Amino acid sequence: MRESMEEEPMTHPGHDDNDVGLAQILAEVVEEVRLSIDRDINGADLLYSLLRAPWLYSLLRVYECLVLHSRDAPRPYMPYSSRLSQEIMSSVRGLAAPSSEAQELYILLKYPHMQALLSAHDSVAQRDYGPVLPPLPDKLPDNEEPMRIVCLVKNKQPLGATIRKDEKTGNIFIARVIHGGLADRSGLLHPGDKLVEVNGQKVQGLLPEHVIQILVRSQGNIIFKVIPNSPQPINSRATLYVRAMVDYSPLQDPAIPCPDAGMAFSKGDLLEIVDQRDIRWWQARKLHSASLCCGLIPSTNQFRSKQRELWWSQPYQAHTCIRPLSPGDVGEEEVTDEIKYIETDEDFEFVSEEGENGEHMQGLYIAGFRHSLRVWRRKSYLRQKPSCYSCGVGICHNTSANLYEEVVHYQRHIDDPPRLIVLIGPSGVGVNELRRRLIKINPNTYQGPISHTTRPQNMGEKNDREYHFVPKETFAFMVVNHKFLEYGEDNGHMYGTSLDSVKDVLDNGKICVIDLEPNCINSVRTKKLKPYIIFVRPPSPESMRQTRKDPHFLANSYIKRYFHDKDFEEIEDASRAMEGKYRQFFDCVIVNDDLQDSCMDLFTAIQHAQEEPQWVPASWFVPVHP
Numbered sequence: 001m002r003e004s005m006e007e008e009p010m011t012h013p014g015h016d017d018n019d020v021g022l023a024q025i026l027a028e029v030v031e032e033v034r035l036s037i038d039r040d041i042n043g044a045d046l047l048y049s050l051l052r053a054p055w056l057y058s059l060l061r062v063y064e065c066l067v068l069h070s071r072d073a074p075r076p077y078m079p080y081s082s083r084l085s086q087e088i089m090s091s092v093r094g095l096a097a098p099s100s101e102a103q104e105l106y107i108l109l110k111y112p113h114m115q116a117l118l119s120a121h122d123s124v125a126q127r128d129y130g131p132v133l134p135p136l137p138d139k140l141p142d143n144e145e146p147m148r149i150v151c152l153v154k155n156k157q158p159l160g161a162t163i164r165k166d167e168k169t170g171n172i173f174i175a176r177v178i179h180g181g182l183a184d185r186s187g188l189l190h191p192g193d194k195l196v197e198v199n200g201q202k203v204q205g206l207l208p209e210h211v212i213q214i215l216v217r218s219q220g221n222i223i224f225k226v227i228p229n230s231p232q233p234i235n236s237r238a239t240l241y242v243r244a245m246v247d248y249s250p251l252q253d254p255a256i257p258c259p260d261a262g263m264a265f266s267k268g269d270l271l272e273i274v275d276q277r278d279i280r281w282w283q284a285r286k287l288h289s290a291s292l293c294c295g296l297i298p299s300t301n302q303f304r305s306k307q308r309e310l311w312w313s314q315p316y317q318a319h320t321c322i323r324p325l326s327p328g329d330v331g332e333e334e335v336t337d338e339i340k341y342i343e344t345d346e347d348f349e350f351v352s353e354e355g356e357n358g359e360h361m362q363g364l365y366i367a368g369f370r371h372s373l374r375v376w377r378r379k380s381y382l383r384q385k386p387s388c389y390s391c392g393v394g395i396c397h398n399t400s401a402n403l404y405e406e407v408v409h410y411q412r413h414i415d416d417p418p419r420l421i422v423l424i425g426p427s428g429v430g431v432n433e434l435r436r437r438l439i440k441i442n443p444n445t446y447q448g449p450i451s452h453t454t455r456p457q458n459m460g461e462k463n464d465r466e467y468h469f470v471p472k473e474t475f476a477f478m479v480v481n482h483k484f485l486e487y488g489e490d491n492g493h494m495y496g497t498s499l500d501s502v503k504d505v506l507d508n509g510k511i512c513v514i515d516l517e518p519n520c521i522n523s524v525r526t527k528k529l530k531p532y533i534i535f536v537r538p539p540s541p542e543s544m545r546q547t548r549k550d551p552h553f554l555a556n557s558y559i560k561r562y563f564h565d566k567d568f569e570e571i572e573d574a575s576r577a578m579e580g581k582y583r584q585f586f587d588c589v590i591v592n593d594d595l596q597d598s599c600m601d602l603f604t605a606i607q608h609a610q611e612e613p614q615w616v617p618a619s620w621f622v623p624v625h626p
């Protein structure tokens, strides 16, 4: 063994003369161990044979190759997609009886444009797009702050960062980096980084506006010299999903530090909040929006102060997130008494107190279509006081806690009770017509709740069928004990829809469909009922004129008459006011133009609500502590 050992070179056979490093060290160790054997040291034989094992040398060679490549050599080029497609095609060719899918894949991969695409991909992937930077000087002064040189290629996107000036020192700092913007995606610029130079021009002492001007004038690559800030704290909270409860326009918010970096949103918009590090200004993007770039939105913290920042962008490129509010979006629109309907003597008919077609069909009684309740609703809506929900941030600063509602994605489990379906719409739009048709077509699936009333029972009516007829005291007791989802008074009698009557329908395994006055929405938005709220919107007055030539509508407690032109305008006005105030609660909007189509839309929406995932308030899933 020793003889053979002396014949061995210092390095393993096949080892390159150029190979140094670990293999070299190992060879020296082996030599040491060999000498140990000569000195008859215990275990040296074993160690010697282990260290001379060929596999160990192969492993070391692989390791050295990898280290060498990653350090000095250019990235190895692997035309991966093209090669893979060739391999796939040759495998398919080798198949005796390729399946139709394999044949289709072969044809697709063979197309010249597909080949060109793959080849383009490979060439792009191979290229190194990093800037060529000057070598570092050999000797750096001891007191030199570490400087980062960042090269960004100017394109049509905003750079997505804001800058601010420290008034004491005159230093310019990066104030914030907007998620999804160019600066963020570069990963090289961070809030707090001190900006030293832009394209070779020193910026200390300059006004932020001047720095922006330098950026505007530069073309192609922009080279920044920055002194990096200390490591960034990680975002403490995971992504949060919210529904906007107000309209917001950064251009109209005097508190925002940089309106250009803000993001406008409207009531009901779903927002993904990706950064809450700044307690005053969060970064968010709209869900389902094509734009990757986030924008600033106010946080729910009350105390916001304005600290001036400038949007570090290409000024001739408007920030894509910004959309000024349309005039119709802003402010309060009160419904006036104008909406009251006027009777004419040539085209009206009197209706009996409760009589309406369609409530009693071939032995089937459909509850919940009592017109007294509906007339009361109309009057009640006219009396409504403005709600704080409808104010913009600028108008109602103390509502910031109501800016957003946290939402989660919810899919109803097959064993869960059906979600309550709530229809909302201006009087006369056709809410009851749609509801009636839905229940009539499929009474085994859909049902309305039976309302309570204090009015006397009429001939032919049955208690607990048309109504739950109750004494005034019982009704008052139920009111005090919050038993009603909504209640009101008409012609001296009380009417109400109780939570229990809705539960009765749900317990029967049916989908409960109710129509509700919008200011009662909060009474149904509960974990138990998990309502899906559908707003029924009128089509244009012109379209209503076409579709509502024949129908009569309920003008007041006693009169049914044809629609007049003025009615259509009033329905439209009422609809706009309702939507302006409550649209943040609407899960779906149906335009009731053609009746058949609207019925179909309603049917689809209800199916969607019961069977597909929806964004619902997160509070529905918060455990309730006793």
Ligand SMILES: Nc1ncnc2c1ncn2[C@@H]1O[C@H](COP(=O)(O)OP(=O)(O)OP(=O)(O)O)[C@@H](O)[C@H]1O
Pocket: 374, 375, 378, 425, 426, 427, 428, 429, 430, 431, 432, 433, 434, 547, 548, 551, 552, 553, 554, 592, 593, 594, 595, 596, 598
């Ligand atoms: N899409 C439509 N096309 C034609 N007529 C319609 C349509 N939708 C509803 N109508 C008719 O319009 C009239 C009013 O509808 P409906 O009674 O359902 O209104 P509503 O929204 O429930 O308001 P209210 O509670 O004040 O009666 C009814 O005669 C109804 O048949």
